Amino acid sequence: MSQNSTGNLTEYYVKDDNISNKQEKYTYESLLLTAQYLLERISVKPQVGIICGSGMGCLADALDNRQEFPYETIPHFPVSTVDGHVGKLIFGNLSDVPVVCMQGRFHYYEGYPLWKCAMPVRVMKLIGVTHLIASNAAGGLNSDYKVGDIMIVRDHINMMGFAGNNPLQGPNDERFGPRFPPMNKAYNSHLIDQGKELAQKLGIQDCVHEGVYTCLGGPNFETVAELRMLKMLGADAVGMSTVHEVITARHCDMDVFAFSLITNICVIDYECHNKPNHEEVMDVGKMRQDVLKLFVKKLVEYISQK
Ligand code: HPA
Numbered sequence: 246m247s248q249n250s251t252g253n254l255t256e257y258y259v260k261d262d263n264i265s266n267k268q269e270k271y272t273y274e275s276l277l278l279t280a281q282y283l284l285e286r287i288s289v290k291p292q293v294g295i296i297c298g299s300g301m302g303c304l305a306d307a308l309d310n311r312q313e314f315p316y317e318t319i320p321h322f323p324v325s326t327v328d329g330h331v332g333k334l335i336f337g338n339l340s341d342v343p344v345v346c347m348q349g350r351f352h353y354y355e356g357y358p359l360w361k362c363a364m365p366v367r368v369m370k371l372i373g374v375t376h377l378i379a380s381n382a383a384g385g386l387n388s389d390y391k392v393g394d395i396m397i398v399r400d401h402i403n404m405m406g407f408a409g410n411n412p413l414q415g416p417n418d419e420r421f422g423p424r425f426p427p428m429n430k431a432y433n434s435h436l437i438d439q440g441k442e443l444a445q446k447l448g449i450q451d452c453v454h455e456g457v458y459t460c461l462g463g464p465n466f467e468t469v470a471e472l473r474m475l476k477m478l479g480a481d482a483v484g485m486s487t488v489h490e491v492i493t494a495r496h497c498d499m500d501v502f503a504f505s506l507i508t509n510i511c512v513i514d515y516e517c518h519n520k521p522n523h524e525e526v527m528d529v530g531k532m533r534q535d536v537l538k539l540f541v542k543k544l545v546e547y548i549s550q551k
Pocket residue numbers: 382383384385466467483484485508509511521526
């Protein structure tokens with residue numbers, strides 16, 4: 246790196262306060278202000294929160310009576326920087342159930358700290374959301390999986406947590422949840438059963454699995470050795486999201502259902518020359534949008550009747 250004429254190196258560093266790790270964390274009160282901003286503007290309080298994964302923004306298209314809030318208009322909200330993540334909070338009805346959809350989520354690789362990536366989950370909690378449905382695009386590690394399959398998340402492996410990075414790090418506010426939240430029932434087993442039953446009813450049981458998701462920081466896809474290790478550790482699918490959102494949701498006692506759309510099969514063989522890429526991830530999302538919309542809609546109906 247060369248210095249400029251004034252000997253100043255700072256111009257070579259990204260200076261963006263919105264994604265700085267050093268900024269003050271959100272307080273309960275600041276998140277309440279964000280929640281109040283939304284509550285003053287929406288006509289119905291949502292019961293279910295839905296996070297749309299890469300290429301799955303179409304899930305929000307199924308909502309009736311929509312009210313849309315671009316992220317940049319919501320006080321304290323981060324903004325999406327990734328293709329395929331539009332960057333809107335959309336309120337509306339899905340089968341007459343009030344829901345809120347994140348069309349675009351925040352990733353660690355964008356430069357956001359995990360607590361900031363997961364901030365919208367706490368805002369959802371404060372506006373009355375009781376159930377979170379988190380979707381993601383993922384690479385399939387389990388050899389039974391095919392591109393376009395759905396994996397209902399039974400459990401996760403928090404790889405970033407192993408490295409000491411967790412969205413709950415720092416002072417704990419008991420108004421959200423306890424200092425040491427359990428994570429052994431992270432994914433609601435009734436919702437998992439319902440997801441599997443739904444797959445039968447919709448006749449898609451052959452392409453719906455139940456498995457373990459793991460999240461790495463990205464943005465690069467994994468090496469062959471990394472994928473072999475993850476597989477050996479018991480992961481069935483790998484992605485770059487969801488785990489920190491789920492931890493944050495469970496911390497504040499939301500019920501969670503998550504599923505992965507398998508957008509590529511992980512290459513665990515040095516002789517294979519396939520290269521995963523973001524375009525493929527987006528294309529598979531589009532290809533499976535109808536079935537995903539139906540699956541989420543039926544799940545929301547079930548949640549509202551419980
Ligand atoms: N690895 C990590 N994240 C992903 C992948 C993958 O293979 N596919 C979609 N998201």
